Amino acid sequence: MRCVRTSLAAVTLLVAVFALRERAWAECTRAPADGAYFVTDREPVGGDQLFSGERGLTKDRDAIVTRGVISGKDERREQRCSSERAFFAALAQSFTPKDARQVLLYIHGYYTPFRTAIRDGLAIRRGLHFAGPLIVYSWPAKVTSRLAYVKDEANAGWSMARFRRFVASLVERYRNVPLYVASHSLGARFAADGIETIRRGPCPTCFRRAVFFAPDIDADTLHAALADTGLCGGRPPENPKSSAPVTLYVSNKDLALRQSQSLHGFQRAGQAGSELVLCGGVDTIDVGYYKSDDKAGHGYHVEARVLQDARAALEGIAPTNPRRKLTVVARERGRYYELKQ
Numbered sequence: 001m002r003c004v005r006t007s008l009a010a011v012t013l014l015v016a017v018f019a020l021r022e023r024a025w026a027e028c029t030r031a032p033a034d035g036a037y038f039v040t041d042r043e044p045v046g047g048d049q050l051f052s053g054e055r056g057l058t059k060d061r062d063a064i065v066t067r068g069v070i071s072g073k074d075e076r077r078e079q080r081c082s083s084e085r086a087f088f089a090a091l092a093q094s095f096t097p098k099d100a101r102q103v104l105l106y107i108h109g110y111y112t113p114f115r116t117a118i119r120d121g122l123a124i125r126r127g128l129h130f131a132g133p134l135i136v137y138s139w140p141a142k143v144t145s146r147l148a149y150v151k152d153e154a155n156a157g158w159s160m161a162r163f164r165r166f167v168a169s170l171v172e173r174y175r176n177v178p179l180y181v182a183s184h185s186l187g188a189r190f191a192a193d194g195i196e197t198i199r200r201g202p203c204p205t206c207f208r209r210a211v212f213f214a215p216d217i218d219a220d221t222l223h224a225a226l227a228d229t230g231l232c233g234g235r236p237p238e239n240p241k242s243s244a245p246v247t248l249y250v251s252n253k254d255l256a257l258r259q260s261q262s263l264h265g266f267q268r269a270g271q272a273g274s275e276l277v278l279c280g281g282v283d284t285i286d287v288g289y290y291k292s293d294d295k296a297g298h299g300y301h302v303e304a305r306v307l308q309d310a311r312a313a314l315e316g317i318a319p320t321n322p323r324r325k326l327t328v329v330a331r332e333r334g335r336y337y338e339l340k341q
């Protein structure tokens with residue numbers, strides 16, 4: 001009888017422990033002021049790495065989607081949500097009377113580990129002085145070798161369907177909450193798809209503005225994608241009264257995009273060549289004359305001067321405004337701008 005009672009007590013304690021653990025997992029409390037929310041279909045792993053560069057898959061080859069909160073003070077500390085519902089409930093806590101009801105969605109580029117994606121997203125939000133929650137969408141980018149680009153590109157394609165569903169759910173759940181998008185490198189393909197998803201969804205005005213840093217996407221493909229949603233048409237205005245809904249940061253000194261162009265055979269939207277994306281609805285800014293700390297010319301997306309200008313763009317300040325300190329360059333197909341020191 002004593003053994004039975006002991007066993008029952010042990011079982012009761014075990015059930016209580018699992019209940020508390022499940023409750024903590026499900027609630028995924030609000031991120032601190034310097035924290036971030038995340039959504040990823042990377043493979044979950046233990047230790048400081050948190051997620052690998054592999055696809056998150058079950059034994060049946062179904063995708064594993066993990067949602068949660070990261071502390072900005074320590075990107076190794078994360079709290080995972082048990083469901084999409086729990087994730088959105090946690091996100092809702094960021095919408096307080098003191099906080100702006102707006103969301104910044106960031107998508108990283110290739111050769112980027114999960115923790116770096118979070119770090120870059122937080123740096124961009126700080127540089128933009130963005131008042132509102134940050135959501136980092138992290139797809140399975142490998143970090144074994146820069147030669148793994150083709151695998152990264154395949155993983156981006158694999159992840160796109162889940163990203164699209166997430167954006168649609170976000171807009172459906174929080175209608176009339178302005179959504180701003182920032183992307184780097186190969187993340188531009190997600191950004192372009194996300195903008196199209198929003199513009200064709202139940203709240204097309206939920207999309208406010210986007211900044212593309214070093215976009216690694218075919219220039220003609222991006223032009224067509226933006227044109228199809230009414231964001232790219234005609235010539236850029238000569239005397240804009242405000243910034244365009246979309247801002248592209250480009251450079252011909254970007255070595256990573258040169259390699260991508262060589263691989264694909266077409267100019268990337270992040271290059272400042274003859275096929276520069278120039279149209280009404282898009283402000284194109286050449287940072288090739290800006291002395292970046294990144295020798296490859298591809299990592300300027302987290303540098304203060306570039307983010308200072310991106311902040312002005314998201315605030316609606318026209319590129320011709322003296323505050324932005326941009327140089328106007330006239331071409332036959334329209335004008336663009338140069339950012340210098």
